Amino acid sequence: MAVEILKEKYRSKVGQVVLGATAAEGGTRSHTITVGGESALPFLHFEGEIPNRPVVALEVWDMAPEEWNPCFKKYYGDVFDDPGAWAKKCVEQYGADLILLRLVSADPDLKDSSPEECAAAVKKVLAAVGVPLIVLGCGKAEKDAAIFPVVAEAAAGENLLLGVAELENYKAITSACMAHKHNLIAQSPIDINICKQLNILIAEMSTALVDRIVIDPTIAALGYGIEYSYSIMERARNGALQGDRMLAMPMIGNVGFEVWRTKEANISAEEEPGWGDQEERGVLWEATTAAAYLQAGMNILVMRHPRAVELVKKNIDDLMCDNSY
């Protein structure tokens, strides 16, 4: 019996965002990376275009992280104190498509680094690697509002992806992105309505910026509510394909950050003998979380463990194979 393949006809597609800029485009990146643009659900090549593969960013801090699991020492221990060298290692040895720099040291409860010091860290990473760069603040809104204008100006022309804008604090970062032509991460708390609302508010400040937003739907790790963010992302992606322009942005998720604070990734095999080897378990907790989100449409996965990155990139290779009928 001949099967009539069921192909969805979508009205619209996900917007494309270009990250980074080469010398010809006013920056210093060796190449740019384009995310988004798909006109089908994740990896369903048979019914639409998936023009850009999902990409993996490795997370770099501007100060040595104290609380990372000791298993990371053998990969990054020699570069933890130097964000430039750290980023270089991520790109050259661990296959990062791009780098996410988290300006942790700016946290007033930690080093309280000045905006200028933050900008210097960004410059350092830009000088060390040729890939496009994502820059996150320290997570304290007031401080971040002071950082972003300085960082955005220092890296003018580099077409960064800056984050994050939230419903309560989006103006400072949005202005910084508008003034210096960077892209923007809009973060909403696992809530599709707030996600839309925030994008609308940003659009009201600058219609040009709508095409430069990347959605961070706020994700949870496997076992810690992943199904909530997974479903929010599936709804957002369906909305995008059905023509909701305010949901039609690529999506980013901090996979490594969430996974590596769970008990499952960190606890030793001695303490939980039923769960098996700790490092492999942590790697697979991270890779599984990432692979699940790929199925919900995540475009930029921010990760930590080199082996997890390797596994996820292979999974992406496999999924990018054409499956047209």
Added chain:
Amino acid sequence: MGLTGLEIYKHLPKTNCKECGSPTCLAFAMALASGKASLEACPYVSDEAKAALDSAAAPPIKLVKVGAGDHVIELGDETELFRHDKRFFHPPGIAVLISDSGDVAAEAAAFDSLEFNRVGLHYVTDMIAVRCDSGNADTFKAAAEAVAGKTAKALILIAEDPAIMEAALSAVAERKPLLYAATNDNYEKMVELAKAKGCPLAVRGSDLHDTATLADKIVALGHKELVLDSGARETSRVLADLTQIRRLAVRKKFRSFGYPAMAFTTKEDPQEELLQAVVYVSKYAGIVVLKASARQQLLPLLSWRQNLYTDPQKPIQVEPKLYDVGEPTADSPVYCTTNFSLTYFIVQGEVEASRIPGRILSVDTGGVSVLTAYADNKFTAETIAAAMKKADLDNLVSHRKIVIPGYVAVLKGALEEESGWEVIVGPREASGIPKFAKEHFA
């Protein structure tokens, strides 16, 4: 399912007798359409109408059972493409593959012990697949017997020669294994076997079209306990085929695909294999067969399956009450949190990890998390104080100190007033509890 109220109404007696409990036949039809009533409630519905409604209301994907006794795995009977539209019902069987040419008894025993406890849930790998690599009926039969002797969990027998399958089946038929697989070359004999022994049968075609054709032929021979395998093995192709099978069954009621589907991983590296399996669990597989068998490899996969198949409408709750962690004394610390099970079990795990015995007061918030409950006025000074009183904390502990989650630090003043206790603001994330406990209670 699938029928509108009006379509159902056409088949009802239209007498408005009220005996079904609904005021009118139309109201009853509406209740049927939304799944709130059962056709049996109508004493007057004709057999003809019943047959018509039954066939129209048959689930788009048949429920198929594998296994026997306490280890029956139910597969299929799914109605959705996305869990947010309603929910996914029957988690896919995760089957560990072993060869009849290996150390079968040892591998089966190791498989049987693959159970996990985390956040108050118990996870199991529920199926074991034995593949005939020996090409020998006696070897395969002995392997099937050895496996059956070591585990009561559901079996999959993999052999394409019906004579070999028959040999194994003569030993383990009462376990109702899934027979893998009927193909174009062997299906008549395989169907005979499956029918004779009342076993579910896997159907493997060379592609989607071939699989549909073969499934139709098998149904025509009178066997309907089927599991589909489109034959695809590349990750991307399997994803596409599983999606088509589910879509066509659910959206078009395409009968040839109205069965659960199964997928096999192919990667040699167990870690890569795991990620293939994640794709198939995410998108519609009814059974995933893989070789990986290490605990650290299976735990993430089983967790993902559990997470994906929770009911999005129903937060999972624990009973709101006072819980002991370790063996607390009158001096041990008291923590409070909500009765959302995820929240509770994370807090419990961290209090345990602090190695300082304590008590956790799980406040009834209708099973929602701390911030959601706070926003919803379900986690307030009043509700916490009431729970403290109900748990008789005043008599259980000698101190008067309670720890609240850092996210609701604002409740400190009001709760102190309401309860008369000193309120200590704990960390925002449960992961901070061990450090916090050492600083405050060691």
